Amino acid sequence: MKKWLKISFSLFLITILIIPLAACGKDEVTKVRIGEVTRSIFYAPQYVAIEKGFFEEEGLDVQLTTTAGGDKTMTALLSDGIDVALVGSETSIYVSAQGANDPVINFAQLTQTDGTFLVAREKIDNFSWDLLKDSTFLGQRKGGMPQMAGEFALKKHGIDPQKDLNLIQNVDFANIAPAFSSGTGEFVQLFEPTASVFEKEGIGHIVASFGVESGHLPYTSFMTKESFIKDNSDTVEKFTRAIYKAQQWVDSHTAKETADVIKGYFDNTDLDIIEMSVERYKNQDSFATDPILDQEEWDNLQNIMDEAGELPQRADYDSLVNTSIAKKVMEE
Template identity: 25%
Template sequence: MILTRRTALAALACSAAIGLSAPGALAQAPEKADVTLGVGGKPLLYYLPLTVAERKGFFKEEGLNVTINDFGGGAKSLQALVGGSVDVVTGAYEHTIRMQAKGQDIRAVVELGRFPGIVLAVRKDLADKVKSAADFKGLKIGVTAPGSSTALTAQYAMIKAGLKATDAPIIGVGGGASAVAQMKNKQVDVISHLDPVISKLEADGDITALIDTRTEAGTKALFGGANPAAVLYLKAEFAEKNPVTTQKLVNAFMKSLKWLAKAKPEDVADLVPAEYHLGDKPLYLRSVQNSLESYSRTGISTPEAMKSMYESLKVLDPEIAKTDIDLSKTFIETFAKKAGSGS
């Protein structure tokens, strides 16, 4: 019998599920206790489950020493994974589809966000002229990083509005305070970004929101359905070689999701580093309140949501439009199922 990569992945997931349910199996040592994780804009609420896992000590509870590298944008985190400088990434689910289309076996193992949480907004002084994405032509659009989910969402909105993805320059403004400063200094005209950056700019009267995917309704209005947002993704071969390590990483993130499901905004604000508040803790509390709905409840993306994302990418990218990707290859759900069962 020839053992294909797909068969091997199924086998490792099954064996992990069986082995980790045995008495004392949770005490199994990880194959790789020191893990390097990439992220693109760690202070953003999009990645809050990561900060929760770090600050609550969930990684250490699982016997892992996780070093977090913040690259300022999702596309840079992906490059780091492909290049081998990080082991795993908390990033947008859509990157798994894009990499499968390129023949690179990168897969998600736990869903962290079920709505993108991205807001497209125009500078207040341009709001009388810019009413929708159809008016973005020639405007400078600020995103976390070119190629990131914030950039792709802006380009998708333009295409849906009848423009080309290249009709407006995409400018990386990073996350946190740098993004706020570049909008305030009028270095960009439109911003496609996340909380707390968006809430800060809204509260200061700097922007007018045009598209808001922080809620289920806003997500469906743009994409026509639910869209998986942040996930933990990795090279399939990492999961093959390190099934216990992978399970422990997923366990830690599932603990974060369960904590967030019960947490109050005040709990979150007290947990995260003070600089995450952008100098305005009451505003941060409102941002958290607005975002709590967006975090995954199960850790697993639904087939319908994954298909919605795939269809969106087909609209955006002619090369992906030519593909016929088996979406089951983009997500190994067994780890999240095991972690969710608590066994």
């Protein structure tokens, strides 16, 4: 009898242990590998989504890698090294022009303006774009969105980048700031927080914003292969919902509050610089407040690419942009 009671008690213990485990199985965690083109305060909402637990709330375990460059990011996506890419939307157009069988689809926009600033070596009290003529300008890599948006802004103000400037474009992205710091160029095109750091240290002075000059465009978007959306529609929806929550959070909180959340991603940058950078981007509406990439922005992107001579061919909006997921998330 005692032996039977022991067996019954053991079975009871096993049963009560199995039930919670079975319940946990219903809430499976899905891993999603993101490749970001660079580490930037410009991508603040993405870091907020991670740090505030918005991805975790959706049952997603996000693994973030900095893939350093548009070409490398797209290669990682196409070769299944990552699931989702955070990169300029122009890369999806380049892939499409090469006749990809599995096109890359933009499904959630993160930033909606250029993120660079014009930095002058000398302090200029009354800046005019004409001051750039005949100067040495340290620009961004040819074919990338910063360079194209930069040239668009220059032409808008009557400056031919190839004729009116001593234009330097053969410096790698990672070495542009050090090159300017060491004495190369009278003007340079820089992202935050480098622009604010240079201003604080007296290396340069911010005189204009390329984001303001070039208008709204899908500067950086989350994208993935069409097959991934088809096979993992629920995951993509959860991902987009987390990003939307983060976009709304950043929009409704101060730059200081956002800086406090994302500071761990920028260990070598002072908190006041992070806050200043977030404030600049908020003031010029660089952070998209929702994940929808609209037709007007898409057209502006292609117009800028065309003006720079980098548009291989016009890409159909409906073929490379999926707004149905974002719209569903926003309607909830």
